[in-house]
Amino acid sequence: MRNETQRTVLARADRWLGDRMRAVWDLLTGRPVSLYAASVLRIGYGLLYLVFLLREYPHRDEIWGPGSAWTPALARELFEQTGWVSVLALSDGRAYFELCYVLALITSALFILGWRTRLVSVLFAVVVTSFHARAIFMTDGGDNLVLLMALYLVLTASGRRWSLDARRNRRKQAQADGAPRPPGNLMARQLRDSRTILVTAVHNCGMFLIAAQVCLLYGSAGLYKVQGSTWGSGTALHYALNLELFRPWPVLSHFVAEHTLLITVAGYLTVLLQVAFPFVLFGRLKYPVLTMLLGMHIGIAVLMGLPLFSGAMIVADAVFLPDRFYTLLPHLCRRVGRRRDSAGPTPPAAADAAAVPAQGGPGGALVSKEPVGLPAERKGHP
Template identity: 65%
Template sequence: MYAASALRIGYGLLYFAFLVREFPHRNTIWGPDSPWTPELAKELFGQTGWASVLTLSDSHAYFELCYTSALVISALYVLGWRTRAVSVLFAVVVASFHARAILMTDGGDNLILLISVYLVFTACGRRWSLDARRARLRSAGGGPAHRTGIRRWSGAEAGRPRHPLAAARETVTVVVHNCAMLVIAGQLCVLYGSAGLYKVQGGTWGNGTALHYVLNLDLFRPWPALSQLADSHPLLIALIGYLTVLVQVAFPFALFSRLKYPVLVLLLGMHSGIAVLMGLPLFSGAMIVADAAFLPDRFYRSLGSLARRLLRTLRPSGGTPDAAVPGHDSARPTSPT
């Protein structure tokens, strides 16, 4: 369940940053004064079946309310507050903004939309969330834990048999969660595998010149000097192109072995390069976050342990010794007898 929580936090932060970045241009992209007017959007909805809450009114005040609500929902999604309900709202937000300006996307929001829908069916609030914290506090106080918490308090813990409905609900939650995570993994395998096989069919990828042409596209050159520097090493560019195809085709098969770890590292480098050289940070961020679904829980637990050790190392050493802490066993007065 750590992986689902990592996806929740990653996509929530990514979409929140996306909305903040586009805040000065929000009306031009999604607002009533956009060149892609609400009337055109509704006409396209009739053909595609999409829908958007942004087209329910042409009022500027309504649009500002929707945009502010989207920012708040994204922040609450990251924090994991009432995750089951907020995850549904987050999926509605992503779908609404995607559908409102469907012709002005770079592909990253397509993946965010798909994963956000899948995450609705996961228990992505059981780790690293306010829901989990609230559940721990209630469990520590002897009260019933929140249904999205890490640890459930049940009658069996108090010496009473657990209610069959509670056990059945937990079983259904686990099964649905695992199925949703399996769908996410399958979606990514199809995405990488099809992308790799599609590249194999292209002549430019076969002769190693595909990245050369990509680096010379004016539409995808946010840093022309950097693109020219990379293009000045044709042998390296050709090797990176071949390695890209190999990693994408091998990705679905590498997941069943330890090779998935070096493959994920290579994919991280590939997407980082796409973000910098091609100016597609939303797409690259969406792919990097999605790859986190393949890391096991022990990886995230080890990260947590490492973070706690670092915090203890950075903490000032002039603290109070345990013996002087009130309530510690050695600080309690001993009986004269």
């Protein structure tokens, strides 16, 4: 009897484990998840890095070029110790550096547009890695997250939506629908199906890695803050607002620092949001949390002068928004546009019945009782 019970329990455990493994396999290979979110990440990080390179264009030689205080020789010496690589360190010539900078700008622009995304995503990762490694001590560290996301985006199918690749694929599909399909052999179909499964699995793993990276970043940041005495006493933001290095607008920082109760509550709320973030992702509570985190990052960008870091975090948070959110955005924009168009100028107030001129006949027996300016749909017209 006992052996039969054990066999029953083991059989149930095997079925449960098999069901879970099949569910995980279906999740990985069934369909690509968060295609719109991947496109938002592609556009966001491409745009951030393009703006970053354009912003630093007048100072490019001082940061990454041959005239940098961190010379190419020092960079190569560091590469031997850390294992980093950079295409900028292959030559010390100024013409080579200028060519690399122009190619980096072009690569970032093509990555935003989603042109040949599979290839361009690899080039974009090489660009970000090279510029980050070349002057790792010359930047403020805000591009660390951009570097990680550029590497993760190589795994994703970030060109399936909102890209030139998606537009080209739609045109090809429209042409293929109207033309007869030649019969294919079994081997070709199997290879095509295997490729689809592999691409889907790699894309889903890349998106899960991005989500896990953001959760790890928020959770570790919140736990580190809990250990600090200034965060525990609620004075951390006060000290941060009075650091000269992070005061792009001293008057604004001084004005905010005067509201001690406000910045104390904001400090405690920041720690709470970061610690709780990984635990609210599977419910509707994540939407107000993401909204508050958006406000926090905007405040960091404005008050502390870290727009690249804040922008990278805001774009990273987009991975937790479902595809239905992005598909509803165009409908909401069109609805708002229609409302603005239909509103138009304010119609004049209806005139008093005594002020309406007589209509219909010489005696003026018929008087219009319909208000002036009545919309067409109220009159019965389509």
